[in-house]
Amino acid sequence: MFGLFKKFKAGFAKTVSVIAQKTHGLFGGRKIDAASLDELEEALYTADFGVATTTEILDEIKAAYRQDPELKGKQAAEIGAAVLTRVLAGSEGRLAVGTSGPNIRPAANPIVIAMIGVNGSGKTTTTAKLAWLLKQDKQSVIVAACDTFRAAAVEQLKSWATRLDLEIIASHTGADAAAVAFDAWQATKSRGRDYLIVDTAGRLHTKSNLMEELAKIRRVLAKHDPEAPQHRWLVVDGSLGSNSIEQARVFHQQFGLTGLVVTKLDGTSRGGAIVGIWRELKLxxxxxxxxxxxxxxxxxxxxxxxxxxFGLES
Ligand SMILES: Nc1nc2c(ncn2[C@@H]2O[C@H](COP(=O)(O)OP(=O)(O)OP(=O)(O)O)[C@@H](O)[C@H]2O)c(=O)[nH]1
Ligand SMILES: [Mg+2]
Known part of the structure; x- marks a missing residue:
């Protein structure tokens, strides 16, 4: 569905630009030499590709350079992109309705997506944006304001709902988040909607009482449908780069994540971290x-x- 190369190009512009700076525009067409290989290595570390991926990319480029001393920067970029493609195989999560896996809907139950994550990672905006995207794809969606913890969180989702014309189920700050989730599921089912997206409060993975609240939301939804929430996504702030791996691991241990959303990639030069996150977590x-x-x-x-x-065209 809606994949657009130009969005990726713009979204990763900061990552591309730090690589271009550190390599003095190597991918522009210049010939490879020993110094540019060192610069490229440093650039890939700066962009947070991590040791394993950087080593793999450099090894393959060096091997090609030994074969062909006239190797150009653009060919090196193509080798880099090929390594990423291989390493990332299997990392694309897809929400295709009614085909297989978690999207099969026995007895036409709604597909429930729970957005989980630390404070400020982008859960609420992702909830709203995803609902909008699904609507563009002719799916019907309800969003549930289950961050009843932070003052103004309910209002934030409501204002998105108004702006994007989304159906929303909300209570008030201080209400029981699990009760809102329970009601929202019922509404989604009775109105025959396809998806329910549950926004939750930001929480540090180290806070056990807040982690327990997530478990409660899950238990309560399971009363309606043992499969729900079929999708339990950690929303990760991409500007944390590979530092987010440890928190993701803890959320995964405690909550059994099924996937990730990586946000704010437009604001960071650490876009390479996606690869390390995939290598470590395989989510x-x-x-x-x-x-x-x-x-x-x-x-x-x-x-x-x-x-x-790698600054290539699609
Ligand atoms: N540039 C950019 N900003 C983003 C992106 N995703 C989220 N944001 C911004 O990040 C800030 C926090 O987003 P929220 O959706 O409120 O984060 P949250 O996880 O719901 O935060 P809490 O509910 O406080 O835990 C907002 O200003 C968003 O506009 C993104 O992909 N790019
Ligand atoms: Mg929020």
């Missing part, structure tokens, strides 16, 4: 946040990503 990346507008939330595409970060 599919469903969406990436490439800007503040609804259409800046895009399904993760290995091809678009690998080409964009």
């Amino acid at each position: 599919p990346i469903y969406f990436v946040g490439l800007g503040e507008q609804p259409e800046d939330l895009q399904p993760f595409s290995i091809e678009n990503y690998a080409h964009a970060v």
Whole structure:
């Protein structure tokens, strides 16, 4: 669905630009030499590709350079993109309705997506943007304001709902988040909607009482449908780069994540971290946040990503 290369290109512009700076525009067409290989290595570390991926990319480029001393920067970029494509195989999460896996809807129950994550990672905006995106794809959606903890969180989702014309189920700050989720499921089912997206309060993975609240939301939804929430996504702030891996691990242990959304990639030069996150966690990346507008939330595409970060065309 809606994958657009130009969005990826714009979204990863900061990552591309730090690589271009550090390599003095190597991918522009210049010939490879020993110094440019060192610069490229440093650039890939700066863009947070991590040791394993940087080593793999450099090894393959060096091997090609030994074969062909006339190797150009653009060919090196193509090798880099090919390595990323191989390493990321299997990392694209897809929400295709009614085909297989978690999207089969026995007795036409709604598909429930729970957005989970630390404070400020982008859960509420991702909830709204995803609802909008699904509506563009002719799916019907309800969003549930289950962040009843932070003052103004309910209002924030309500104002998105007004702006994007979304159906919303909300209570008030201080209400029981699990009760809101329970009511929202019922409304989604009785109105025959396809999806329920549950926004939850930001919480540090180290706070056990707040982690317990997530478990309660899950238990309560399971009373309606033992499969719900079929999707339990950690929303990760992409500007944290590979530092987000540890928190993701803890959420995964405690809550059994089914996928990730990586946000704010437009605001960081650490776009390479996506690869390390995948290598470490092996959780599919469903969406990436490439800007503040609804259409800046895009399904993760290995091809678009690998080409964009190496400054290639699609
Ligand atoms: N540039 C950019 N900003 C983003 C993106 N995703 C989210 N944001 C911004 O990040 C800020 C926090 O987003 P929220 O959706 O409120 O985050 P949250 O996880 O719901 O925060 P809490 O509810 O406080 O835990 C907002 O200003 C968003 O506009 C993105 O992909 N790109
Ligand atoms: Mg929020």
